[in-house]
Amino acid sequence: MNTETKPDVVKDASMLKQKEMIAGNFDKLTDAKELGLKISSTFVPGNLNELLMCFGIVNNLPEINALNNAMRKQSGPMIQDAEKMGHSEDVCTYVKADIGMMSRGNIAPNGKPMPDPDVLLLSYTGCYTFLKWFELLREQYKCPTVMLHVPYQGDGKAEITQNMRDYVIKQLKEEVIPTLEQVSGVKFDIDRLRENLKNSAKAEDDLVWVLESAKNKPSPIDAYFGGVYYIGPIFTAFRGTEDAVEYYRLLKGEIAERIKQGLGPVTPEGEVFEEKYRLVVEGPPNWTNFREFWKMFYEDGAVVVASTYSKVGGVYDYDGFRHDPDHPLESLADYCLGCYTNRNLPERTQMLVDYMEDYQADGLLVNSIKSCNSFSAGQLLMLREVEARTGKPGAFIETDLVDPRYFSPANIKNRLESYFQMIEQKRQSGAVAA
Amino acid sequence: MPVQEIIQRCEELFEDLSFSSVRAWKEAEPGRKVVGYMPIYVPLEIIHAAGMLPLGILGGGDALEVIHGDAYYQSYICRIPRSTVELGVTKRLDFVDGMLFPSICDVIRNLSGIWKLMFPDVYTRYFDTPQNFRSDIGGEFYVNDLRELVSGLENLGGRKISDDDLRASIEVYNESRRWVRKVYQFRSEQPWKVPASEVYLLMRAGQTLPVEDHTQMMKDYLAAVENEDRRMKDNCRVIVNGSFCEQPPLGLIKSIELAGCYIVDDDYMMINRLITEDVESEGDHLLNLSEAFIKHSMAFPSKFEPNGEVQGHYLADIVKQRGAEGVIFAAPSFCDPALLDQPMLANVLDERKIPYIAFQFAENSGQMQPIREQAGTFADSIKLWSAA
Amino acid sequence: MKCYIGIDLGSTTTKAVLMDADKQVLGQGITNSRSNYDTAAAVSKQEAIIGTRFTLAHRALKEHGAVNGSTDEFLNDLERSFRMEQYLEQLEDLENTCENYVTGPRFAGMEKDIGTALQEIFKQLADEAPPMFARGAERKSEFFRDIAGGRFMSIAEDAADSSSLPFDLLLNVYDKSIIEVENRPPAGDLAGKFGRALDHIIEQSSEMELQHEKIMEPLKEAIAVELEETYVVGTGYGRVRLPFPKEHIRSEILCHGLGAHIMYPNTRTVLDIGGQDTKAIQVDGRGIVENFQMNDRCAAGCGRYLGYIADEMNIGVHELGPLASKSTKVTKINSTCTVFAGAELRDRLALGEKREDVLAGLHRAIILRAMSIISRSGGITDQFTFTGGVANNNAAVKELKKLVEENYGKVTINIDPDSIYTGALGAAEFARRAAMEGDIEIQGEAA
């Protein structure tokens, strides 16, 4: 997802490919006006890239911009700019980082200003903040804004009702598609959509293979820190493209090779470490101190074998969902409805329990994000439930996504160390007892 | 009935954290059921039509000591869900047969899942309202949503909800809303006669009393207050905005008035008046309820505003309508809907040159000094400078 | 003899526990944490060694039947006398240091008057020492800083009033000197101090003189035993700053869990309220931590909070509990921001509430916060152990007991008078185990 934090020791073909894709996309965005392309801003969860591609619209994701800025240590001042403009300290920092970026000329990572969007596609999926975020952007850009309300899977059942699906499809047909047609001047062609969806499904198969490779011991990937890179193309502006298909093909090959060699995950420092603890992680990572944070794990031999964050932009492994060229709009609707944070807590909890078991993890770590009520409200109960159902210890740390003020390294390290020592001590005495 | 007596009754209801009056209602007849709901909006008509008592749950206030609630929530989440969980864990809500969690924000949304995990035997429902305001899209979704609620409550109550039940309930609530509007109207006309804390308590009583009793109470109150000898003070007129979900401690509302501000409108307990016009009582009732929400409901932060042109205008409109001199934004700490909405509202106020101040609270805020300080300064400045 | 030492470098106090190979605690030492962590660790260790010497002396005297059955009393006298020696030594140091600070433009022209005032103050301080260390006397605190500081302040205030010297200047000289004195590594010469202390007691009691020989022998022996620091483990808030290699450092959570387990083997839940943190720990039947929670980023409602309150009221922390216990109607306090504690207290008093009621409310507020953290860690299961400095506070304990019963029913609640040493105890046990494991390995190699 990000060019700067790319592991620099080992340069696999997939990494180079991704780097190139990202750079290409930023160029496309910043040069959109010259290229005669239209830009849509939209969110990662519920992002309708395949649909946007049908209209030749380029996809700009403010969340990704915010995290990019955080990784480049630029988000802090942006957030403060937004707070100066009257935004509260208490609210999601993604929004504030975005607004702050805007006030600083919206400079993309390639150094060029990002043009204003032509349309705001408000896919209101799994997060309340999205709604306010785009209302705020609309105030600024005064461009057409189309709301796609994706109802929450609220009732404890792992089930999408026909009413929800119909509602989303109807909005796609009668609100989203007409607006996009109008903005782009391109007529909607469902066959084009089917083509894109076919590509999506192919890439999704490979992505799932990659994520599930963590079931190996040692795991060849880190499904949280490393996972962030692996999910990048699928979650952003590339789902449905040939490029993404190619990227995942390469990635799959490389990981198959690691498994063969019995290698662990690639880390920013390149070296292979001994896998001592296998963890499942719930909650997004911290972006401002991403490397420092990751290091706290691999230094102590902790590997993340599964994470829910790698499901925010679509859950493909858990219940086998794929975009479906034969049911284009239905599958877009089901995709939106099925995003991780659009699922209710009992379901999220069960998912964690299943991950713990399927990936033979030693414990669950919750990284609770101050910004994100969607993720965070309820995590403490989820932690308890998972502990009770799996008998494995859990731990809880608190950071923020893009606000550097909320990353307290000493504190987090203290907790992680205590947690690892706890797993170790348990394991030893467990061995003695057995 | 004298005002004191009515208010005292309201206070008792307000302070009673084990909801004895509701328990008594339930026990009065076998088979009675109570359905709790969180802010802001659920269609009370349907609960009423099912013969059940809707119980508004607005957190634990400042009298509840929260011990277990904090075990479920991080420090950066507002307080209402933790005190609500505390009410649940301490069995204060053990008589509640169903709980509805409306779509106001991610915190309440997730609370529905927490409730399911913690109290698997309670009928728990996340209640979604549409963000698409076309009758044929959002409206249709909502009608189906309501239908699911109806059948859920039918299962819970073990009896069908008939058309007549629904019609009667709609009429009862239409009357209730008319009286709520009267109270608000009266207060904005003669705020010295109706202190904000009294209106608050009166509206709060509506969260626990059967609607018919509450309507009667409002009638009694208005009749009684006309005769009260309360003198007008040299206060300024303000609107309080942002407290639609977690409620401020009563002391805070009093502090605002003590510091020299008459509150002439607010967004406390909006459920009492969210629907601004009578709901049509003939025809397809679910459709009527749906149409009322889609076409005649007040703006609030969790509702998408499809028209960018009027984004944030609603507050300034209320200021004008109520003849207020300023706005006090009083939002709960960490309340995303209120806090994200605020800059947009403030922009419109700026445009229209309406002064405002903003502070945050928690339902258990203890120190009123900073509140008085801010409200006082605001009042000082309106008073000392309004003529200039 | 082989000794295993655990040092818990806390945010307010540093504790050391010295253990022998049989898991017997021989000595405990405590001092206030200060800016020089090495000194804090050294002082606490030295205190633990002193404690050990007393324990050994106790054993020796018992064995020899030296003091006719009143061994305990004798050792108590000896200890108090010893403490006084220490106190006087530090007082002298402080006085000398203070004198050096009476220079510079701010003192221009007043040097002499201030010098005289200081002499007066210190004379009075020294005069006050014997009664302070007399049998049955209560001291405001165990720490030099607190005892000397409190008295210095009030004597200096009077002195300033009567001589019309600015109080701020006296205060300033003291503030400057105290850090310096505190951070000076303690003077050695334990044997000398023991000797002087002993002389002191003997001076006071003719009976003792008779037994002089019989006492001296075993005492000398006890002092002469070589205490070998076989293995030292550091823990606590400041552990990373200890000059120890990584394998000699343990997380404070694990140490607290283990320490509580050693004190009460059936412990399942541990609450520790320290100066800046409150932790709730769940342990299993072997003392292994299963879950824990602690406050972070905000020190509201921790021990320091009581410190601020005590400062505000100009009394010692250990006087707070007894005062609060007198309350009949607990005031409701909502904000537990430590720094605002003083303001809150003032506010409430200004509103006409009684001091003891407000104090009781403040205690309750702390415990309520702790209850939340406990709940977060998984609640309370039998048995429950309360540790950390605040466990010494009876008002806090009272509120805790009440709330525990209300929320978790009847569970056994353990509070050890030495609970402040829990972390250090766990660390000492880790030290012992580490050394034993090492021994096993060595043996294994040899075999």
Place this chain on the structure above:
Amino acid sequence: MIHTIGIDVGTGAVKTVLFSADGGKTDWLVKRVERIRKRDPYKLAEETMNKALEEAGLSVDDIAYIATTGEGESLAFHTGHFYSMTTHARGAIYLDPEVRSVLDIGALHGRAIRIDERGKVLEYRMTSQCASGTGQFLENIARYLGITSEEIGELSLEADDPEVVSSICAVLAETDVINMVSRSISSPNILKGIHISMAQRLLKLLRATKVTDGAVLLTGGLALDKGLVAAMKEGVADPKSKTTVEVRGHEDSIYAGAIGAALWGAFRHEKLADIAALKIAS
């Protein structure tokens, strides 16, 4: 000619001023400040007022209006109370007519106030319930370092390599400071570090009131702290601060609240007289 008294009851100190007013002309007769230091602030307020009267050779009966501000709402002997921001704004304009904003920094609070040329409060921000970065905190640290509050400023100016405190919490920050001492960071560098982080917070407060230029007057006890003033100026000079405000102090800054109260008292006195006159006339 009338006399008015303004009493600012703070958490750290009680400030009292006595004014005479004659038509548009006002004269400042007496000023007194008393650190509270564990005394009863209300009693202290009364004592200070009596001392001020003595100094001016007046008696209570000569005073047309006794105005309180700060925490003096419940004082028994006042004529009326004004809220702190109202009075600081007015006091600031009196002390320095050019300023258009005020930063009031006291023992337990910080307030940024944007005002107009008449001293009207246009917008403000206050620090929250958390005590990090207040005067009390600085005072505690200073005491720990063995420094009097009067010395803080001078020492801070000597810093060559300030070390910024990272903790948000005032209590944890104390430990940070202890850590610093253990790493042999000098007192000036520690104090300056605290000043810098306080200055950043205060500038943030100021920016939050949409003040980015013009002159700002520091009022309250910490206005006397040269180190803080310097840190504020440096903070502004940093282009990242995006402000070009001119930070000003005034030797009588600490009295701003009391002055404002006394002046508003005079204003109200006349208003009340007018109203009374109206009543009599009608």
